[in-house]
Amino acid sequence: MLTRIEAHKSVIGTIVVNADGIPIRTTLDNSTANQYAGLFRQLTLMARSTVRDIDPQNDLLVLRVRSKKHEILVAPENDFLLIVIQNECE
Amino acid sequence: MSDIAKEERKKRRTLVLRPSSRTINISVSGIQSTRDTNGVIGCPSRKSFSLGGGSKVLEKSALQTPRQVVRVFDEEDNDVTPQPLYQADPAAAQSKASRLFLDEISAGSASDQTTATGSFTMPFSRSIFGSSRISSQSTIESVNEEIEDTFPKRDLPINFPEVQRKRDIVKEHVTEDMLKEVTDISISETDSISLLDIPSTFVSVDADDAEATMERNNQYAELCRNRMGNDKYVDQSVQTLNGAAKNKQVQSDSIMMVDSATTVTTWDMYDSLISPEQCEELCSQELRRADCPEVGVDTSRGAERSVSVGSTASSAASSLKEVEAFGSGLNAESDLQLIMLSERFHHSLLVMERSILGNTFQPKLAAYRQLPVTHEPDSLVQPGMVEQREEDTHSPPSPAVERLWTFSCELSRGRSVHTMAWNKKNPDLLAVGYGEFGFSNQKPGLVCCWSLKNPTWPERAIQCDSAVTSLDFSSNNPSQLAVGMQDGSIAIYNVKNQESESCVLSSSECPNRHLDPVWQLRWTQQELSPTGEEEIESLFSVAADGRISKWFICRSGLDCIDLMKLKKIQTTKKKVGGTQTESVLSALTPGLCFDFHPTDSSVYLVGTWEGLVHKCSCSNNQQFLETYRKHFCPVNCITWSPLSPDVFLSCSSDWTIQLWKQDRHHPMLGFSSTQTAVCDIKWSPKWATVFGAVNEGQLAIWDLNSSLLEPIIVQPAAAGVKMKSLLFATQTDCVLVGDSDGQVAVYQLKNLSVGESSQVDILEGIIRSAAPKQL
Numbered sequence: 131m132l133t134r135i136e137a138h139k140s141v142i143g144t145i146v147v148n149a150d151g152i153p154i155r156t157t158l159d160n161s162t163a164n165q166y167a168g169l170f171r172q173l174t175l176m177a178r179s180t181v182r183d184i185d186p187q188n189d190l191l192v193l194r195v196r197s198k199k200h201e202i203l204v205a206p207e208n209d210f211l212l213i214v215i216q217n218e219c220e
Numbered sequence: 221m222s223d224i225a226k227e228e229r230k231k232r233r234t235l236v237l238r239p240s241s242r243t244i245n246i247s248v249s250g251i252q253s254t255r256d257t258n259g260v261i262g263c264p265s266r267k268s269f270s271l272g273g274g275s276k277v278l279e280k281s282a283l284q285t286p287r288q289v290v291r292v293f294d295e296e297d298n299d300v301t302p303q304p305l306y307q308a309d310p311a312a313a314q315s316k317a318s319r320l321f322l323d324e325i326s327a328g329s330a331s332d333q334t335t336a337t338g339s340f341t342m343p344f345s346r347s348i349f350g351s352s353r354i355s356s357q358s359t360i361e362s363v364n365e366e367i368e369d370t371f372p373k374r375d376l377p378i379n380f381p382e383v384q385r386k387r388d389i390v391k392e393h394v395t396e397d398m399l400k401e402v403t404d405i406s407i408s409e410t411d412s413i414s415l416l417d418i419p420s421t422f423v424s425v426d427a428d429d430a431e432a433t434m435e436r437n438n439q440y441a442e443l444c445r446n447r448m449g450n451d452k453y454v455d456q457s458v459q460t461l462n463g464a465a466k467n468k469q470v471q472s473d474s475i476m477m478v479d480s481a482t483t484v485t486t487w488d489m490y491d492s493l494i495s496p497e498q499c500e501e502l503c504s505q506e507l508r509r510a511d512c513p514e515v516g517v518d519t520s521r522g523a524e525r526s527v528s529v530g531s532t533a534s535s536a537a538s539s540l541k542e543v544e545a546f547g548s549g550l551n552a553e554s555d556l557q558l559i560m561l562s563e564r565f566h567h568s569l570l571v572m573e574r575s576i577l578g579n580t581f582q583p584k585l586a587a588y589r590q591l592p593v594t595h596e597p598d599s600l601v602q603p604g605m606v607e608q609r610e611e612d613t614h615s616p617p618s619p620a621v622e623r624l625w626t627f628s629c630e631l632s633r634g635r636s637v638h639t640m641a642w643n644k645k646n647p648d649l650l651a652v653g654y655g656e657f658g659f660s661n662q663k664p665g666l667v668c669c670w671s672l673k674n675p676t677w678p679e680r681a682i683q684c685d686s687a688v689t690s691l692d693f694s695s696n697n698p699s700q701l702a703v704g705m706q707d708g709s710i711a712i713y714n715v716k717n718q719e720s721e722s723c724v725l726s727s728s729e730c731p732n733r734h735l736d737p738v739w740q741l742r743w744t745q746q747e748l749s750p751t752g753e754e755e756i757e758s759l760f761s762v763a764a765d766g767r768i769s770k771w772f773i774c775r776s777g778l779d780c781i782d783l784m785k786l787k788k789i790q791t792t793k794k795k796v797g798g799t800q801t802e803s804v805l806s807a808l809t810p811g812l813c814f815d816f817h818p819t820d821s822s823v824y825l826v827g828t829w830e831g832l833v834h835k836c837s838c839s840n841n842q843q844f845l846e847t848y849r850k851h852f853c854p855v856n857c858i859t860w861s862p863l864s865p866d867v868f869l870s871c872s873s874d875w876t877i878q879l880w881k882q883d884r885h886h887p888m889l890g891f892s893s894t895q896t897a898v899c900d901i902k903w904s905p906k907w908a909t910v911f912g913a914v915n916e917g918q919l920a921i922w923d924l925n926s927s928l929l930e931p932i933i934v935q936p937a938a939a940g941v942k943m944k945s946l947l948f949a950t951q952t953d954c955v956l957v958g959d960s961d962g963q964v965a966v967y968q969l970k971n972l973s974v975g976e977s978s979q980v981d982i983l984e985g986i987i988r989s990a991a992p993k994q995l
Binding site (some may be wrong): 131132134135138140141179182183184186187191192194201203205207208209210212214216 | 485486487489490491494562564565566568569570571572573575576577579580676677
């Protein structure tokens, strides 16, 4: 399934980050992956905290950051972090 | 004893006279006088007297208490011996020793005082050992109380009766009868218990050795007076020696201080409060599953772990952190593996994929769901779209179909779509059956369950043994999918679980199974006539061997009973009741399609190979109710109108579509637009006058309201592709067309100039207007 996502034509790259913040599987270069991993970890923690503060039974599924150039989707979990960068759709 | 008694009486009398006397003192004095032991007399005036007695006792008595049975009498010679407060028992022997210590201490503390004090201590010891019935304790207590200022004043006469107490209850064996009998219990107030007894250093003037004490006092006073200038006495100062200080060093383990801080959040509190068991389960599962490195990683993680599990794991982790440092690469690998296999990852992937695709397909999906399409601000699509819209506004909008997207993937490419069905419960799920249909190459069939949210990959792909010819979802159990195949077998799959690829039930062992392709399957609710209310859903099938069967689940699999056998009806000869003809071939004609009446589920229509349409009933399996003749080629599809109760459509390979009414033997209307066989035909679920037909080269949408002669929308198929099947979307005005290349294209009907209502009346009107033509 991950290969399917990676093969999707508008997807620029995917990063799977483990709990330590180390990217363990990525289609981008390592430095970019590390950068993304570190930055998004903080953001997802904050976002998740926000969601759960409002309702503790709720949980964050996907965090989407749409920017001018592309859209970054982050799926946070307890053990890992899945980051997908997608180009603007046609 | 008599003189003692007299004394006592005297004392009593005197005490009676004294209004300020205290109760216990009375008793004390009484007691004291009766004993030849000393006693402290409450009245200060008589202290010396008693003291004297006490000192006498000191000299001659041993520590053992003489056990005397002393009885107290008052003036009237009533026995007013007070009951002992303290019942000596062997268990108290130990306490005696301790109390002796206490008294020795107290004695010691009073040692620098006059011997009168010492005589006071004696009564303590004596009273402690007092096992006599006279409560020696009370003597001590009374002494104490006399000293204490908190002694309550009581009137004599009131307390006097208290002293008169009954004797000890004789101990006897408690029998059953005794337990049952009613016993009266009288409760009386106990004597006050004194807890502190510091002997007084004062001696009563009337005490026995008062004279001696006074003498000693005088001596001491004189001594003090003489002391000042006397040579006999020298002042000498004494210094207390201070011991030399010595430093001693002790070493202890350094106390490590660790600063720990945490941010308290609502969810943190919720987690630790509500679901500690879940967290522990999670942790224990992970610990069990995980190898050592994982454990180390676990403990370093955040607040959601329960403390107990974390602490057990931390010990393992500390030893393994070194291992981690070495094998960081290995760690990542195992991490990856674990993550990839975990369920949560798959779920995340699913969500992610759908989000991505949602982004990509957003306009299409929005159009499908009839939501306003959002335009991105800087996208390149904008100018194109603007153009299109301009075009539309120029010309009056003509009905058209717009292709939204197609469901296709590598799995399905190259296979021909034969049948499609919507899920009854989840309108986003679509099941598509594929199969190559040439008789020469029989490839195994495939069933794919597509979700609207993911048009690029099916949610489920089930491989079947042979080409799939029909599909239907059950309404009672929405996850059950019945698949009919070319080899005549019917299988029921459960599409709920991802893992269960095998079919739940199959008819391959059933002896009655169809031996020819199952052309159509339908789950239908059947009302049980006796109960009337229960609706059982059963599976019906029509196959090329000419049988219509009703399937039910028995022990080993599916089993069927035949509802109807489609017998050949030859136009030349009429056979009533249908015995076997003399033809060599089977007398049953293949049934190609059937449809149950939308409201009366016991009536159904069957289309046959011969071109005949039979109306049958479930209760009658010998005869047809009606036969409709018009087609002379196989009837490919037959369908009741969902909105108009008596109208049905049939299409056949003779290039025509016929519209029938239930009670007429001849079709009301006939449509023909192409010169190819019409494969599939479906009514629109929303508008009664609209239906769609698919023949090999095109999709045709007819609107009876606008034109009876030709379809209003014609969508030609892509080159080289033959359109095979048709399905209307239930909630939106979209049409799904499956073709021979394995693609299912979704078209949106646009600009159909159909009114808001369901048009049933219009249809009726059209039919009625057509009726005279038939006559």
